[in-house]
Each structure stands twice: as structure tokens, then as C-alpha cells.
Amino acid sequence: MVGFNYLTFKINVLWKPMAKMDCVDLGKDFFLIEFSDDGDYDKVLCGGPRFVGEHFLAIKPWGPYFKALEATFSSVANWVRLLELPIEFYDTTILRQIGSAIGLVLRTDSFIASSSRGSYARLCIQINLEKPLINIVRVRHLKQKFMYKGIGSLCFCCGRLGHKQENCCYNIRPNEKERVEDEVASPTPKVS
Template identity: 45%
Template structure:
């Protein structure tokens, strides 16, 4: 029985042939893999072997370069044009983090206090960078992003990489401050015209 799933690249939409070749290299499947471009950044993947399908869904997270693939089982009546992906993966920087926290256990604990950790930069994990920590976390695009995390007695700022459409009013992703739907805007009051009743002078 052929199993199917669909995937979406978060930060860039790649060509079908490129994606197919990269998935074959990444997944190292025992059976056949077929890909179909569903448009709007979604791709349908068919697995000839059930074991391959179940392995791909259970393992991961999966990346092509630094682009996270959101992989899910096929859903009946799936419509790419109206599909809603509420969570995405983003890279964050923790600048000038004290060196005593540069170990896998501490970094994972810090990351989990921010969100679900998908990956820690390999250079960070090997402690070859001392200027900042870089990790990939999964965030809900409908909720405000954390701007800092409390580590011990100090507050560590969080920098988000590549979020050009981050609203600095509500801290959500997907729109800019000028078009924020969560900001209450007060319209100026209608201009009040002063009038005088008939028969009453200015005195």
C-alpha cells in the first residue's frame, strides 16, 4: 500500500527536481519515492514502502540546508491554497551567553524554555563560537514571540534570524507593525462645529 504525506518548505520554495533529489539523499529510502508539486509551497510525497513512510514521520526534524520541512500525513480534502500552517521553525541567536552554558544539556534546557528545540548549531555545540549561541526552535505564528529568556539571575535577549515580517507591536509573525490586526487604533474624534442658535448674539 502506498503511503503519502505532504511537506512544506518554510523559508523558500524549491524546484521539484531539486527537492526530489535532496530528499532521496537525505532520507536514504529502501523503496521508491515520488513527488508531486501541489503549488503554494506544498509537495505530495508517495512512498512505495510502508516502513519508509513511518520512519520519515517518526524521525527528524528534517532540513534542506537551513530550511525546515514541515512534514505531515496526508489529510482528506487537503487544499493547498487554503491550508494553514500554524507553526514554523526559526533560527534564534543568544548573543554573549556566558561560556558555562555552552554544553548540550544546558543549551537544550535553555531552548526548551523558549520553545520546542529542533536543532542546535553544530559549531555552537562544539564550543567553537563564543560570540553567540544559535539554535532552531519551532514557534506558533499566531502567538507572540518571546523576546527574552531568564537564565539564572539575568535576562537573555533573543534575536530572531531572517524574520522580515515580524511585527514589533504584537511580536507576531506574518505582518508588519503598520498593518498589525492586534493593535487597537483610536480614530480621531469628528471635528466639532460650533454653532449659535437663532436669536442669540455673541453678546
């Protein structure tokens, strides 16, 4: 449990907002952060998991009808890298389709949207932590690996925080494990 004043101070230090940022205590360790600047919002939403002291700070977009007493922690926004992705898949529509195998795609990397190329593509995805994390999908005949940024204490077997897959003591049903090899519908690459 983190106090309101301490949290407000720490997130200002971590996030370094360019404009005004308001914090509202919703109770039950839930806080609403209101941004005056869209750039600050995008940076924080897609900045990945953060820690305030030893406490994990889960970040997700606001949803209507939120009640702290009934809320559960089941998802987190996080950057995911698609390592060594073939250049023909560097299209925002195709990247969103590939990312949707993991969860709701919130953002694509701005360099990708502007057609700049790097050694990987990046997507900010709302990850469901109640399901095992997917680390490979098939795109046509290619097996594409995902790398989750900054989630060192998330288990890819059970999807829970606090331990890694090699130390997992939870049993996962076989049909959930098969999600690792889900196939993405074959996108038609954009030819330039």
C-alpha cells in the same frame, strides 16, 4: 500561488542538495519534500525562511495524518541566535531548555555540540506564529535576548507575517504580552 515545476526548480537552486530530492504536490499550496541525504534535510529544515519569488516558503518537519484541506499555517522552523550568552550556558541540554521558552528545539548548532565557541549560540526552533514572538527570557538573574534569523516581516507583537511590530494594528491581550518575560528554570551550568 507557485506552480509545481517552478517551485521544484527554485528550491533546487536555493537549497543545492547534495543528493536526490523529491517533491510531491499535496494540494492547497502544500508540498512534501523527501530527501535522500540527512545533511540536506538538516540544512533545509534549519536554513530559515525562504522566499520563492515573492512567496514566503514555510518549512517544517513532516507530521503524521497530514491533510492539505484541513491544514493551517501556524508554525515555522527558524534559526534563533542567543547573543552574548555567558560561556557556562554553552551546554546542549541547557541550550535546549532555554530554547524551549520559544518553542520546540529541533537542532542545536553543530559547533556548539562539538564544544567550539563563537560569539553566540544558535538553535533551530519550531516557532508558533499564532502567539507573539518572545525576544527575551530570564535565565537565573540574566535577561537573555533572542535574535530571529531572516524574519524581517514577522511582527513580535502579534506573531503574524507581513508587517513589523511598529506597524502592528492587532490588539494583543496583556497575558500574552507577559510571555516576553517568562523565566526559564535555572539550569545548573556545567563546570569544566
